[in-house]
Amino acid sequence: MVIKDLLSILADGTFHSGRELGERLGISRSAVWKQVQSLAVLDIEVYSVRGRGYRIPHGLDLMDQALFDASLETDVRAQLGHQSFSLEVTSTNHLASVALAEGLRSGIFVAERQTAGRGRRGRSWISPFGVNIYFSIAWRLDRGVAALEGLSLAVGMALRDALVDLGVPDVMLKWPNDLLCKGQKLAGILIEVNGDTADQCQLILGIGLNVGMPEQSALQIDQPWTDLRSQVVGLPSRNVILAALVNRLIPMLNSFEQQGFAALQERWAEADAFYGRPVQIQSPSTTLSGICRGVNESGALLLETAQGIETVHGGEVSLRLQP
Incomplete structure (x- = not known):
């Protein structure tokens, strides 16, 4: 894939001339220009300077x-x-x-x-x-x-x-x-x-x-x-x-x-960001408020409310700190 090979070359963040890129990719300089323009679709910024070539500022750390x-x-x-x-x-x-x-x-x-x-x-x-x-x-x-x-x-x-x-x-x-x-x-x-x-x-x-x-x-x-x-x-x-x-x-x-x-x-319990803190649980049908008391053996949230401990399972619910 030409685009991937082009990105691999430009990933070092330095200038590469159109001639060099064409030789390494096996395409013409005009084709290089078209490939560089297509990088805009990926929202990749490329500097183009006459006499120096093309450069991706700061380079890229590509997945390999x-x-x-x-x-x-x-x-x-x-x-x-x-x-x-x-x-x-x-x-x-x-x-x-x-x-x-x-x-x-x-x-x-x-x-x-x-x-x-x-x-x-x-x-x-x-x-x-x-x-x-x-x-x-x-x-x-x-x-x-x-x-x-x-x-x-x-x-x-x-x-x-x-x-x-x-x-x-x-x-x-x-x-x-x-x-x-x-x-x-x-x-x-x-x-x-x-x-x-x-x-x-x-x-x-x-x-x-x-x-x-x-x-x-x-x-x-x-x-x-x-x-x-x-x-x-x-x-x-x-x-x-x-x-x-x-x-x-x-x-x-x-x-x-x-x-x-x-x-x-x-x-x-060692990693629970909200343990012991007042929180709200919001679902499409209701809102519960209480103190976060961690989770049970199945991973359900334990919420201490005025009525006692409520067990909240996952799904379409949202947990946030009380305002």
Whole structure:
């Protein structure tokens, strides 16, 4: 793919002449110009200077399957199966869903940009090109759908462990599926489940992690947010970060298949951003207020109200601090 090869050359952030690019890509200089113009569709800024050539300011840290694969632990790589790296997709969850329907056992789907990335409750996930991490893991689990309670919490804990390994400070979890850093949203999780059998189901773990969110894209975000670049000095390549996440996620899936969430209940309390704080739970039909008292053995939220302890399960609900 010419566009991908062109980006690989320009990713170093230095000037490359049209002649050099044409020779390396095996196309004419006029074709180079057309390919450079097409990068605007991906919202990639390219400087063009007569006599010097083309340059992407600040360069790009492109996702690279070989670099990612080299950072995976051996047993994780063996279990992960299929790997798909794309420049642009509608959503990585959609690709994973299609692959599972076609018989895939396990795999990872990574994209530089999503045109229809989704969060929970129908929200859009802002997905600018080449700066954050967007990926989905497809997985067949030998447990029925009913045994998946608490899975989003287990995923969040695995991601938190990976980020702590990378030196990210003050990472906490917001029930049921957000990661916060210093109280601001850093990452989100969208889990989709196919199948209703008692002994097997198909999982899609969709994850978006803010690595270096551009200010222009951030204008579309309607809540406090942060990214890794503003929190960590000397941040490694996105490929290393992605591998660190996957190296924690795959063992978690193996453990969850055997033990469920109950084995993680006590650890959740260490990472619960809202424990002991006054919160509101909003659903399409009602609003509950009380004190967050952690979660039970199935991952349901425990809310202390005037009437006693209420148990709140996931779904179309929103948790927030009381104003």
